[in-house]
Amino acid sequence: MIKLYGLRMSNYYSLTKALLIEKALDFEEVKKAPSQKEDFLMLSPMGKMPAIEVDGVYLSESIAIAGYLERLQPQPALLPNDALHAAKVMELVCHLKLDVELVARRLLPEVLFKQPVSEETKAAVKADLAKGMKAVERLFVGAPYAAGDQLTLADFYTFYCFGLSSGMVKAIYDEDLLDGYPAIQNVLALMAEHPSVKRVETEKSAK
Ligand SMILES: N[C@@H](CCC(=O)N[C@@H](CS)C(=O)NCC(=O)O)C(=O)O
The missing domain is CATH 1.20.1050.10 (Glutathione S-transferase Yfyf (Class Pi); Chain A, domain 2)
Structure with missing residues (x-):
């Protein structure tokens, strides 16, 4: 299952959560405040939320996450075919x-x-x-x-x-x-x- 790290107050955390819901993917929210500490930088190298974890691999940046979700679950498509x-x-x-x-x-x-x-x-x-x-x-x-x-x-x-x-x-x-x-x-x-x-x-x- 995908883990979503961050706080609900964040606009990019919220956007990523909306995409996970849109794609009907199973995910778990993990409440974690962004920081410059090593444990957060491992998830997100600039210390920003959101980040996701998939099979022990961390991924940050909402655009990168959106691109991953689009390939993982192509329907409903959020990019045109062309x-x-x-x-x-x-x-x-x-x-x-x-x-x-x-x-x-x-x-x-x-x-x-x-x-x-x-x-x-x-x-x-x-x-x-x-x-x-x-x-x-x-x-x-x-x-x-x-x-x-x-x-x-x-x-x-x-x-x-x-x-x-x-x-x-x-x-x-x-x-x-x-x-x-x-x-x-x-x-x-x-x-x-x-x-x-x-x-x-x-x-x-x-x-
Ligand atoms: N380019 C990033 C931006 C993420 C971002 O700006 N996150 C903010 C919250 S919405 C954050 O973590 N700020 C904490 C900080 O900069 O220390 C993305 O698209 O995911």
């Missing part, structure tokens, strides 16, 4: 992750841990986010899903990347990151009702 369409989905995932979520994450110390972020960083984050949002907008199909008419990995990344990013933007700039992005808002609404995501979010609040 190689180029599948690559376009991954391209969108990369921009969601690297140019939106990872950028907004720089605000996290102030929002979650009351460690002030400098005005310089706030200005840089704002400028970088504007670029990231334009990149995502160019690739986002939203008809009705992120990459078109098929539910894909990009929908899960949209839900879990914007959950964190919108919260950071609201808290720091008092702005709505998704204002003017109705297609993204629609995917967020769709995914909030999607059974695997709904289960993850319900269990998160149950602790």
Whole structure:
């Protein structure tokens, strides 16, 4: 059975859990806080959650885990059959992750841990986010899903990347990151009702 390590509060832990549920795979959640200690670095070399364990082998990075799950359990498919369409989905995932979520994450110390972020960083984050949002907008199909008419990995990344990013933007700039992005808002609404995501979010609040 697959073991999933991390904490339910984490967006990438939640995303990975949703994928395991989506693929109807047996898994066990192991509550473990991320750290730079050797026992956690063995699971995840940057000390970040989530990580999974399969037959004594550890695997970190949600994209790597998603790729593994897709091959392990091809149905329901979360990537299009066509190689180029599948690559376009991954391209969108990369921009969601690297140019939106990872950028907004720089605000996290102030929002979650009351460690002030400098005005310089706030200005840089704002400028970088504007670029990231334009990149995502160019690739986002939203008809009705992120990459078109098929539910894909990009929908899960949209839900879990914007959950964190919108919260950071609201808290720091008092702005709505998704204002003017109705297609993204629609995917967020769709995914909030999607059974695997709904289960993850319900269990998160149950602790
Ligand atoms: N690129 C990683 C990012 C994982 C990540 O950022 N995890 C955060 C929680 S959502 C974490 O473990 N943070 C703790 C830390 O950085 O010390 C992935 O996609 O899995």
